[in-house]
Amino acid sequence: KWPQAVTIKEVGPRDGLQNEKTFISTKDKVKWINQLSRTGLSYIEVTSFVHPKWIPALADSEQVAKNILREKGVTYAALVPNQKGLEKVIESNIDEVSVFLSVSETHNKKNINKSIHDTLPILKSVIDDAKCSGKSVRGYLSTVFGCPYEGDISYGDVLKLCDELFDMGVYELSLGDTIGVATPKQVEDLLTLLLKSFPAEKFAMHFHNTRGTALANVIASLEAGITIFDSSLGGLGGCPYAPGASGNVATDDLLYMLHKMDIHTGVDLKELHKTAAFIQEKIGRPLSSHSLLVESNK
């Protein structure tokens, strides 16, 4: 029933930090990413090359990307909204570009200041040029289970945009429950539809844990055959352009559950807890993950 192994994509340094009021210094970001690189994670999204006025917490993306120590076997990714962001990535030692788009017209406009129609050609040119420069490209689709502005989302619209983004050449799509509204029933319904058209290996799931349903949604995704999950250490995070959005499913809670289910991740949970303690201290408040709380009370 369960897969033997899953891939964890750590998005803490990007999704986790982008919404934090406390500015984490470049030195500490680099230190944290270097620690994460030594936990057995094979994928880390390290920053965003977006406008610093829109996301001040990641205004030092170039410095972060330049100074991290690259560990063999780890893919280092960064979020990129347009050509301007891509120019900076090409000069950096980032391996992979993540492009992003929302299924909700209003969220897309609030997040990147453009309609979906006007965003698609921009993504196409970013994807083409990134690939020409030897970078792999992953895509995010946001608000697939619901939008803070528009409410319910049509799964037909999700399918259409998956089609367009795969056609444009992303190798994988991460389906974002941006505001953490999804339930296992919704996950099953959406994946049943999408997996009629695409193989399960083409999707990652990106659950925010706003209403505490993220781990339940992971189980529903595993049952549908998904084996790639985005998560954020300690449960850090949220989208600043989605009011009320809170962090991703906590990497440490996810690992605790998967390892106890004999599902292999290749990540050392003990080492991960140490790096969670480091970033928790820098953030200056307890993070939301449960397994970290248990560790802190030991």
Ligand code: HMG
């Ligand atoms: P805009 O204002 O429409 O940009 O912002 P523009 O193209 O009109 O340019 C205006 C100025 O910005 C120009 O400078 C550009 O050079 C500059 P000026 O000539 O005025 O001096 N500019 C840039 N500067 C730095 N980096 C760039 C860049 N692009 C233009 N890349 C823009 C459009 C996309 C830039 C802006 O809306 C933006 O940065 N948005 C990012 C929002 C964001 O990062 N949101 C969070 C990430 S998405 C998320 O969290 C969801 C996800 O986790 C999945 C899920 O949970 O569902 C992925």
Ligand code: MG
């Ligand atoms: Mg997110």
